[in-house]
Amino acid sequence: MSTFSxxxxxxxxxxxGLLFSSCQKHDVAAPNPAAPEAMPVRPLTGAERNTxxxxxxxxxxxxxALRAATxxxxxxxxxxxxxxxxxxxxxxxxxxxxxxxxxxxxxQPLTDLQINEAxxxxxxxxxxxxxxxxxxxxxxxxVGQQYQLQAPFVQTNQQYFGATVQPVxxxxxxxxxxxxxxxxxxxxxxxTSILNGTNPNDVMYLINALYxxxxxxxxxxxxxxxxxxxxxxxxxxxxxxxxxxxxxxxxRYRDAQQLVVDLPYGNRRFSMTLVVPQGQNTxxxxxxxxxxxxLNAWLAATDSTGLELxxxxxxxxxxxxxxxxxxxxxxxxxxxxxxxxxxxxxGGSSGLAxxxxxxxxxxDVNEDGTExxxxxxxxxxxxxxxxxxxxxxxxxxxxxxxxTGSILFMGQMTNP
Numbered sequence: 001m002s003t004f005s006x007x008x009x010x011x012x013x014x015x016x017g018l019l020f021s022s023c024q025k026h027d028v029a030a031p032n033p034a035a036p037e038a039m040p041v042r043p044l045t046g047a048e049r050n051t052x053x054x055x056x057x058x059x060x061x062x063x064x065a066l067r068a069a070t071x072x073x074x075x076x077x078x079x080x081x082x083x084x085x086x087x088x089x090x091x092x093x094x095x096x097x098x099x100x101x102x103x104x105x106x107x108q109p110l111t112d113l114q115i116n117e118a119x120x121x122x123x124x125x126x127x128x129x130x131x132x133x134x135x136x137x138x139x140x141x142x143v144g145q146q147y148q149l150q151a152p153f154v155q156t157n158q159q160y161f162g163a164t165v166q167p168v169x170x171x172x173x174x175x176x177x178x179x180x181x182x183x184x185x186x187x188x189x190x191x192t193s194i195l196n197g198t199n200p201n202d203v204m205y206l207i208n209a210l211y212x213x214x215x216x217x218x219x220x221x222x223x224x225x226x227x228x229x230x231x232x233x234x235x236x237x238x239x240x241x242x243x244x245x246x247x248x249x250x251x252r253y254r255d256a257q258q259l260v261v262d263l264p265y266g267n268r269r270f271s272m273t274l275v276v277p278q279g280q281n282t283x284x285x286x287x288x289x290x291x292x293x294x295l296n297a298w299l300a301a302t303d304s305t306g307l308e309l310x311x312x313x314x315x316x317x318x319x320x321x322x323x324x325x326x327x328x329x330x331x332x333x334x335x336x337x338x339x340x341x342x343x344x345x346x347g348g349s350s351g352l353a354x355x356x357x358x359x360x361x362x363x364d365v366n367e368d369g370t371e372x373x374x375x376x377x378x379x380x381x382x383x384x385x386x387x388x389x390x391x392x393x394x395x396x397x398x399x400x401x402x403x404t405g406s407i408l409f410m411g412q413m414t415n416p
Contacts, residue, residue: 056292058083058106058329065325067287076318076361078210078374084119085208085376086326088139088161089334089354091116092153092344097333104331116160123162132266133214138186139163142179142205144170148346163206171200179205187211187373190362194377203352204344204380212372214265218248220311220367230312233282243367245309251302257281257289260298261309265369272370273299274311315364322357322376337383344380355381 059079066075083105090101091112102108107115126135141157143149145167157163168175180193186209194207224244229237251262251271259276275298277286323335333339339353361374394415 056106058104060291061329062322062325064287064290065328066320069324071284074316074318076316076363076372077320077359078361078372078376081208081210081374081376082322082357082359084137084139084161085206085378086357087115087119088141088157088163088206088208089341089378089380091156092150092341093334093339094342095340096338097340100331100333104326104329116156120160129269130214130266133270134212136186136211138182138209140179140182140207141165142168142175142207144168144203147203150343150346153344157206161208170198170202173197179207183207183209183375187362187375188213190364190371190373191360191375194358194360194375201381202355202379203382206378206380208374208376210372210374213369214270215369216248216367217264217266217268218245218250219369220245221247222367225313225367228310228312240312240314242310242312245311247306248309249304249306250309251299252305252307253298253302254278258286258298260302262299262302263309263311272365311365313366316362318359318361318363320359322359323354326357339383341380351383352380353383355379 062079062082063075063077066077086101086105090098090105093101110118123137127137129135139157139161141149141154141163143165147167149165154165158165166178168178176195176197179195179198183194184192188211190211191209195205198205220243224246225241226244227239228242230240231237245263250264251260253260256279258278258281259274261274261276262271263274264271273295275286275290275295277283326332327335334354336353337351341352344352356377356379358377358379359374360376362372364371
Protein backbone atom coordinates (compact mmCIF):
# COMPACT_ATOMS: atom_id res chain seq x y z
CA MET A 1 0.00 0.00 0.00
CA SER A 2 1.40 3.42 -0.95
CA THR A 3 1.91 6.17 1.60
CA PHE A 4 -0.92 8.20 0.07
CA SER A 5 -3.27 5.22 0.13
CA UNK A 6 -2.51 4.59 3.78
CA UNK A 7 -3.03 8.14 4.90
CA UNK A 8 -6.36 8.48 3.09
CA UNK A 9 -7.62 5.41 4.92
CA UNK A 10 -8.37 7.44 8.04
CA UNK A 11 -8.50 11.02 6.71
CA UNK A 12 -12.27 11.31 6.92
CA UNK A 13 -12.31 10.69 10.67
CA UNK A 14 -11.79 14.40 11.29
CA UNK A 15 -15.19 15.19 9.80
CA UNK A 16 -17.10 13.68 12.71
CA GLY A 17 -14.37 14.10 15.29
CA LEU A 18 -13.82 17.82 15.51
CA LEU A 19 -16.89 18.86 13.46
CA PHE A 20 -14.60 19.84 10.59
CA SER A 21 -14.47 18.28 7.14
CA SER A 22 -11.68 18.42 4.57
CA CYS A 23 -13.61 18.79 1.31
CA GLN A 24 -11.11 19.91 -1.28
CA LYS A 25 -13.33 18.81 -4.14
CA HIS A 26 -16.05 21.34 -3.35
CA ASP A 27 -14.14 24.28 -1.86
CA VAL A 28 -14.19 26.62 -4.86
CA ALA A 29 -14.98 29.96 -3.26
CA ALA A 30 -13.92 33.11 -5.09
CA PRO A 31 -10.17 33.79 -4.93
CA ASN A 32 -8.87 35.89 -2.08
CA PRO A 33 -5.26 37.12 -2.12
CA ALA A 34 -5.09 36.75 1.64
CA ALA A 35 -6.36 33.17 1.46
CA PRO A 36 -4.60 31.22 -1.32
CA GLU A 37 -6.23 28.07 -2.64
CA ALA A 38 -4.84 24.70 -1.60
CA MET A 39 -3.04 22.68 -4.24
CA PRO A 40 -5.22 19.96 -5.76
CA VAL A 41 -4.86 16.33 -4.70
CA ARG A 42 -5.04 13.43 -7.15
CA PRO A 43 -8.37 11.52 -7.21
CA LEU A 44 -8.67 8.51 -4.93
CA THR A 45 -8.60 5.03 -6.39
CA GLY A 46 -11.55 2.70 -5.90
CA ALA A 47 -9.75 0.86 -3.11
CA GLU A 48 -8.88 4.13 -1.39
CA ARG A 49 -12.49 5.33 -1.57
CA ASN A 50 -13.64 2.08 0.04
CA THR A 51 -11.07 2.55 2.80
CA UNK A 52 -12.18 6.13 3.53
CA UNK A 53 -15.81 4.99 3.62
CA UNK A 54 -15.14 2.23 6.15
CA UNK A 55 -13.13 4.59 8.36
CA UNK A 56 -15.84 7.26 8.25
CA UNK A 57 -18.52 4.76 9.20
CA UNK A 58 -17.05 4.50 12.70
CA UNK A 59 -17.33 8.28 13.13
CA UNK A 60 -21.02 8.38 12.26
CA UNK A 61 -21.89 5.23 14.19
CA UNK A 62 -20.09 6.48 17.31
CA UNK A 63 -21.83 9.85 17.13
CA UNK A 64 -25.21 8.22 16.50
CA ALA A 65 -24.87 5.91 19.50
CA LEU A 66 -23.82 8.73 21.83
CA ARG A 67 -26.57 11.01 20.56
CA ALA A 68 -29.19 8.31 21.09
CA ALA A 69 -28.15 8.02 24.73
CA THR A 70 -28.30 11.79 25.43
CA UNK A 71 -30.24 13.44 22.57
CA UNK A 72 -30.69 16.79 24.32
CA UNK A 73 -27.07 17.31 25.39
CA UNK A 74 -24.26 19.19 23.67
CA UNK A 75 -21.94 16.56 22.16
CA UNK A 76 -18.50 16.91 20.64
CA UNK A 77 -16.33 13.89 19.91
CA UNK A 78 -13.10 13.23 18.05
CA UNK A 79 -13.33 9.82 16.38
CA UNK A 80 -9.75 10.32 15.22
CA UNK A 81 -8.56 10.57 18.84
CA UNK A 82 -10.73 7.65 19.95
CA UNK A 83 -9.54 5.52 17.07
CA UNK A 84 -5.86 6.39 17.62
CA UNK A 85 -5.91 5.46 21.31
CA UNK A 86 -7.80 2.24 20.63
CA UNK A 87 -5.46 1.32 17.79
CA UNK A 88 -2.50 1.48 20.14
CA UNK A 89 -4.40 -1.02 22.32
CA UNK A 90 -5.32 -3.00 19.19
CA UNK A 91 -1.59 -3.51 18.57
CA UNK A 92 -1.53 -5.58 21.75
CA UNK A 93 -4.75 -7.51 21.08
CA UNK A 94 -5.13 -11.01 19.69
CA UNK A 95 -7.77 -13.53 18.66
CA UNK A 96 -11.45 -12.59 18.78
CA UNK A 97 -10.68 -9.38 20.70
CA UNK A 98 -8.49 -8.14 17.88
CA UNK A 99 -11.11 -9.10 15.28
CA UNK A 100 -13.87 -7.28 17.18
CA UNK A 101 -11.80 -4.12 17.57
CA UNK A 102 -10.87 -4.16 13.89
CA UNK A 103 -14.49 -4.55 12.85
CA UNK A 104 -15.77 -1.85 15.21
CA UNK A 105 -13.13 0.67 14.16
CA UNK A 106 -13.90 0.06 10.48
CA UNK A 107 -10.42 -1.10 9.52
CA GLN A 108 -11.48 -3.89 7.15
CA PRO A 109 -9.85 -4.94 4.89
CA LEU A 110 -6.56 -3.29 5.92
CA THR A 111 -3.65 -5.28 7.28
CA ASP A 112 -2.10 -4.34 10.63
CA LEU A 113 0.82 -2.72 8.81
CA GLN A 114 -1.52 -0.65 6.64
CA ILE A 115 -3.53 0.47 9.67
CA ASN A 116 -0.44 1.69 11.50
CA GLU A 117 1.06 3.30 8.39
CA ALA A 118 -2.24 5.11 7.86
CA UNK A 119 -2.04 6.79 11.26
CA UNK A 120 1.61 7.67 10.81
CA UNK A 121 1.12 9.34 7.45
CA UNK A 122 -2.22 10.89 8.44
CA UNK A 123 -0.78 12.68 11.45
CA UNK A 124 2.13 13.92 9.35
CA UNK A 125 -0.24 15.07 6.59
CA UNK A 126 -2.64 16.94 8.85
CA UNK A 127 0.16 18.81 10.56
CA UNK A 128 1.39 20.42 7.34
CA UNK A 129 -1.64 21.07 5.12
CA UNK A 130 -2.25 24.72 5.96
CA UNK A 131 -0.01 27.41 7.50
CA UNK A 132 -3.10 29.01 9.07
CA UNK A 133 -4.15 25.79 10.78
CA UNK A 134 -2.30 24.25 13.71
CA UNK A 135 -2.82 20.52 14.16
CA UNK A 136 -0.74 18.55 16.66
CA UNK A 137 -1.10 15.12 18.19
CA UNK A 138 0.65 13.22 20.95
CA UNK A 139 0.49 9.60 22.09
CA UNK A 140 1.72 8.03 25.29
CA UNK A 141 1.73 4.71 27.12
CA UNK A 142 1.93 4.68 30.91
CA VAL A 143 2.67 1.22 32.31
CA GLY A 144 2.97 -0.12 35.84
CA GLN A 145 6.64 -0.30 36.76
CA GLN A 146 6.32 -3.94 37.81
CA TYR A 147 5.41 -4.96 34.24
CA GLN A 148 7.60 -5.47 31.18
CA LEU A 149 6.09 -4.79 27.76
CA GLN A 150 6.63 -7.04 24.74
CA ALA A 151 9.13 -5.49 22.37
CA PRO A 152 6.96 -5.63 19.19
CA PHE A 153 4.09 -3.88 20.99
CA VAL A 154 6.41 -1.07 22.09
CA GLN A 155 8.20 -0.79 18.76
CA THR A 156 4.98 -0.61 16.73
CA ASN A 157 3.43 2.13 18.86
CA GLN A 158 6.67 4.09 18.99
CA GLN A 159 7.34 3.84 15.26
CA TYR A 160 3.86 4.63 13.94
CA PHE A 161 2.34 6.70 16.74
CA GLY A 162 5.46 8.33 18.16
CA ALA A 163 4.26 7.08 21.53
CA THR A 164 6.33 7.79 24.61
CA VAL A 165 6.48 4.86 27.05
CA GLN A 166 6.75 5.69 30.73
CA PRO A 167 6.91 3.18 33.64
CA VAL A 168 5.05 4.57 36.67
CA UNK A 169 3.75 3.57 40.08
CA UNK A 170 -0.03 3.47 39.85
CA UNK A 171 -2.09 4.23 42.93
CA UNK A 172 -0.15 7.30 44.04
CA UNK A 173 -1.22 10.95 43.44
CA UNK A 174 2.09 11.83 41.79
CA UNK A 175 1.35 9.47 38.89
CA UNK A 176 -2.08 10.98 38.28
CA UNK A 177 -0.52 14.44 38.29
CA UNK A 178 2.23 13.34 35.89
CA UNK A 179 -0.26 11.95 33.34
CA UNK A 180 -2.60 14.93 33.63
CA UNK A 181 0.30 17.36 33.18
CA UNK A 182 1.16 15.57 29.94
CA UNK A 183 -2.45 15.97 28.78
CA UNK A 184 -2.48 19.65 29.73
CA UNK A 185 0.71 20.30 27.74
CA UNK A 186 -0.43 18.37 24.66
CA UNK A 187 -3.73 20.28 24.47
CA UNK A 188 -2.26 23.76 25.06
CA UNK A 189 -4.05 23.94 28.41
CA UNK A 190 -7.52 23.39 26.93
CA UNK A 191 -7.96 20.01 28.64
CA THR A 192 -6.19 19.98 31.99
CA SER A 193 -6.80 16.38 33.05
CA ILE A 194 -8.10 12.99 31.91
CA LEU A 195 -7.70 10.85 35.05
CA ASN A 196 -9.29 11.42 38.44
CA GLY A 197 -6.91 8.91 39.96
CA THR A 198 -5.28 5.51 39.52
CA ASN A 199 -5.10 2.37 41.62
CA PRO A 200 -2.42 -0.28 42.16
CA ASN A 201 -4.30 -2.81 40.01
CA ASP A 202 -3.97 -0.66 36.89
CA VAL A 203 -1.65 -2.17 34.31
CA MET A 204 -1.51 0.50 31.63
CA TYR A 205 -3.05 3.67 30.17
CA LEU A 206 -2.79 4.41 26.46
CA ILE A 207 -3.57 8.06 25.72
CA ASN A 208 -4.01 10.14 22.58
CA ALA A 209 -4.25 13.94 22.59
CA LEU A 210 -5.18 16.20 19.66
CA TYR A 211 -5.03 19.97 19.31
CA UNK A 212 -6.52 22.06 16.47
CA UNK A 213 -6.51 25.80 15.88
CA UNK A 214 -7.72 27.21 12.59
CA UNK A 215 -8.31 30.76 11.37
CA UNK A 216 -11.34 31.34 9.18
CA UNK A 217 -10.58 31.99 5.53
CA UNK A 218 -12.89 35.00 5.87
CA UNK A 219 -12.82 36.40 9.38
CA UNK A 220 -15.97 37.53 11.16
CA UNK A 221 -15.66 41.21 12.09
CA UNK A 222 -16.16 41.45 15.89
CA UNK A 223 -17.85 44.84 15.39
CA UNK A 224 -20.67 43.02 13.61
CA UNK A 225 -21.32 40.58 16.49
CA UNK A 226 -24.78 41.31 17.91
CA UNK A 227 -27.29 39.73 20.31
CA UNK A 228 -29.94 37.59 18.67
CA UNK A 229 -32.56 34.97 19.46
CA UNK A 230 -31.62 31.29 19.45
CA UNK A 231 -34.72 29.10 19.19
CA UNK A 232 -34.93 25.76 21.02
CA UNK A 233 -36.99 22.81 19.83
CA UNK A 234 -39.34 23.07 22.81
CA UNK A 235 -40.59 26.42 21.54
CA UNK A 236 -38.58 28.64 23.89
CA UNK A 237 -35.73 30.95 22.93
CA UNK A 238 -32.71 32.65 24.48
CA UNK A 239 -30.52 35.59 23.59
CA UNK A 240 -27.09 34.62 22.28
CA UNK A 241 -24.14 36.42 20.66
CA UNK A 242 -24.28 36.03 16.87
CA UNK A 243 -21.27 36.63 14.64
CA UNK A 244 -21.95 38.05 11.18
CA UNK A 245 -19.96 37.28 8.02
CA UNK A 246 -20.73 39.98 5.46
CA UNK A 247 -17.71 40.07 3.12
CA UNK A 248 -16.67 36.42 2.75
CA UNK A 249 -17.77 33.36 0.86
CA UNK A 250 -18.76 29.85 1.91
CA UNK A 251 -20.55 26.79 0.51
CA ARG A 252 -24.31 26.45 1.04
CA TYR A 253 -27.10 23.97 0.28
CA ARG A 254 -30.69 24.24 1.42
CA ASP A 255 -33.83 22.18 0.90
CA ALA A 256 -37.09 21.69 2.82
CA GLN A 257 -35.42 19.48 5.42
CA GLN A 258 -32.01 20.97 6.19
CA LEU A 259 -29.58 23.81 5.59
CA VAL A 260 -25.95 22.79 5.01
CA VAL A 261 -23.17 25.36 5.48
CA ASP A 262 -19.50 24.60 4.78
CA LEU A 263 -17.30 27.34 6.20
CA PRO A 264 -13.58 27.19 5.28
CA TYR A 265 -10.44 27.71 7.33
CA GLY A 266 -7.14 29.04 5.97
CA ASN A 267 -6.44 27.74 2.47
CA ARG A 268 -9.70 25.72 2.53
CA ARG A 269 -8.20 22.30 3.29
CA PHE A 270 -10.19 22.30 6.54
CA SER A 271 -13.72 23.52 7.03
CA MET A 272 -16.55 23.50 9.56
CA THR A 273 -19.72 21.90 8.22
CA LEU A 274 -23.04 22.80 9.82
CA VAL A 275 -26.31 20.91 9.24
CA VAL A 276 -29.37 22.84 10.46
CA PRO A 277 -32.94 21.42 10.47
CA GLN A 278 -35.47 23.41 8.45
CA GLY A 279 -39.24 23.80 8.76
CA GLN A 280 -40.84 21.20 11.02
CA ASN A 281 -37.81 18.95 10.91
CA THR A 282 -36.04 18.25 14.19
CA UNK A 283 -32.42 17.66 15.09
CA UNK A 284 -33.31 14.00 15.65
CA UNK A 285 -34.77 13.59 12.17
CA UNK A 286 -31.79 15.24 10.51
CA UNK A 287 -29.30 13.29 12.64
CA UNK A 288 -31.11 10.10 11.67
CA UNK A 289 -30.27 10.80 8.03
CA UNK A 290 -26.65 11.79 8.70
CA UNK A 291 -24.40 9.18 7.15
CA UNK A 292 -21.12 9.35 5.27
CA UNK A 293 -22.83 9.03 1.89
CA UNK A 294 -25.58 11.53 2.78
CA LEU A 295 -23.06 14.12 3.93
CA ASN A 296 -21.13 13.71 0.68
CA ALA A 297 -24.35 14.16 -1.29
CA TRP A 298 -25.22 17.36 0.56
CA LEU A 299 -21.71 18.74 0.08
CA ALA A 300 -21.78 17.88 -3.61
CA ALA A 301 -24.95 19.95 -3.93
CA THR A 302 -23.53 23.06 -2.26
CA ASP A 303 -22.86 26.28 -4.15
CA SER A 304 -20.53 29.15 -3.33
CA THR A 305 -22.37 32.13 -1.89
CA GLY A 306 -21.62 35.53 -0.44
CA LEU A 307 -24.90 35.83 1.47
CA GLU A 308 -24.54 37.18 4.98
CA LEU A 309 -23.99 34.36 7.46
CA UNK A 310 -25.03 34.71 11.10
CA UNK A 311 -23.51 32.10 13.40
CA UNK A 312 -23.63 31.95 17.21
CA UNK A 313 -20.37 32.10 19.09
CA UNK A 314 -20.09 29.04 21.26
CA UNK A 315 -17.78 27.13 23.53
CA UNK A 316 -18.26 23.69 25.02
CA UNK A 317 -16.43 21.09 27.06
CA UNK A 318 -17.54 17.47 26.74
CA UNK A 319 -16.66 14.38 28.74
CA UNK A 320 -17.89 10.83 28.26
CA UNK A 321 -17.08 7.28 29.19
CA UNK A 322 -17.25 5.29 25.93
CA UNK A 323 -17.53 1.70 27.21
CA UNK A 324 -21.25 1.39 26.48
CA UNK A 325 -21.00 2.96 23.02
CA UNK A 326 -18.08 0.74 21.96
CA UNK A 327 -19.84 -2.33 23.33
CA UNK A 328 -22.95 -1.40 21.37
CA UNK A 329 -20.85 -1.14 18.20
CA UNK A 330 -19.42 -4.64 18.69
CA UNK A 331 -16.31 -4.31 20.82
CA UNK A 332 -17.74 -5.65 24.08
CA UNK A 333 -15.32 -8.57 24.32
CA UNK A 334 -12.45 -6.14 24.92
CA UNK A 335 -14.06 -5.09 28.22
CA UNK A 336 -14.82 -8.64 29.41
CA UNK A 337 -13.08 -11.49 31.14
CA UNK A 338 -12.71 -13.10 27.71
CA UNK A 339 -10.56 -10.25 26.39
CA UNK A 340 -7.27 -11.25 24.79
CA UNK A 341 -4.48 -8.69 24.95
CA UNK A 342 -1.79 -11.35 24.82
CA UNK A 343 0.62 -9.22 22.78
CA UNK A 344 1.10 -6.51 25.42
CA UNK A 345 3.09 -7.83 28.36
CA UNK A 346 6.21 -9.98 28.37
CA GLY A 347 5.92 -13.37 30.03
CA GLY A 348 2.27 -13.83 29.14
CA SER A 349 -0.56 -11.39 29.74
CA SER A 350 -3.71 -13.46 30.06
CA GLY A 351 -6.44 -11.82 32.06
CA LEU A 352 -5.99 -8.28 30.70
CA ALA A 353 -8.99 -6.23 29.60
CA UNK A 354 -9.93 -2.62 28.88
CA UNK A 355 -11.36 -1.13 32.06
CA UNK A 356 -12.45 2.22 30.68
CA UNK A 357 -12.26 4.32 27.53
CA UNK A 358 -12.61 7.95 28.60
CA UNK A 359 -13.00 10.84 26.18
CA UNK A 360 -12.79 14.61 26.66
CA UNK A 361 -13.11 17.41 24.12
CA UNK A 362 -12.99 21.20 24.10
CA UNK A 363 -14.33 23.47 21.35
CA ASP A 364 -14.31 27.28 21.02
CA VAL A 365 -15.83 28.95 17.95
CA ASN A 366 -15.37 32.72 17.68
CA GLU A 367 -14.79 35.55 15.18
CA ASP A 368 -11.17 34.55 14.48
CA GLY A 369 -11.70 30.83 13.95
CA THR A 370 -11.87 27.66 15.99
CA GLU A 371 -9.75 26.14 18.74
CA UNK A 372 -10.36 22.53 19.72
CA UNK A 373 -8.73 19.73 21.65
CA UNK A 374 -9.46 16.08 22.40
CA UNK A 375 -8.04 13.42 24.70
CA UNK A 376 -8.83 9.71 24.82
CA UNK A 377 -7.51 7.36 27.48
CA UNK A 378 -7.71 3.57 27.33
CA UNK A 379 -7.19 1.89 30.70
CA UNK A 380 -5.92 -1.70 30.89
CA UNK A 381 -6.40 -3.78 34.04
CA UNK A 382 -6.02 -7.37 35.18
CA UNK A 383 -9.47 -9.00 35.08
CA UNK A 384 -8.67 -11.88 37.44
CA UNK A 385 -6.08 -10.87 39.98
CA UNK A 386 -3.92 -13.76 41.30
CA UNK A 387 -5.02 -14.80 44.76
CA UNK A 388 -2.58 -13.73 47.52
CA UNK A 389 -0.60 -16.50 49.22
CA UNK A 390 -1.98 -16.85 52.74
CA UNK A 391 0.10 -18.55 55.46
CA UNK A 392 -2.91 -18.80 57.76
CA UNK A 393 -2.45 -22.09 59.63
CA UNK A 394 0.34 -23.82 61.61
CA UNK A 395 3.47 -24.24 59.52
CA UNK A 396 7.01 -25.62 59.49
CA UNK A 397 9.99 -23.42 58.75
CA UNK A 398 13.62 -23.83 57.84
CA UNK A 399 16.46 -21.35 57.55
CA UNK A 400 18.98 -22.60 55.02
CA UNK A 401 22.19 -21.61 53.32
CA UNK A 402 21.35 -22.36 49.70
CA UNK A 403 24.78 -22.82 48.15
CA THR A 404 25.71 -25.62 50.56
CA GLY A 405 22.26 -26.80 51.48
CA SER A 406 23.04 -26.39 55.18
CA ILE A 407 19.99 -26.12 57.45
CA LEU A 408 20.72 -23.50 60.06
CA PHE A 409 17.38 -23.50 61.81
CA MET A 410 14.29 -25.70 61.61
CA GLY A 411 11.02 -25.65 63.47
CA GLN A 412 7.29 -25.16 63.40
CA MET A 413 4.91 -22.39 64.28
CA THR A 414 1.57 -23.42 65.70
CA ASN A 415 0.52 -20.17 67.41
CA PRO A 416 2.16 -17.03 66.03
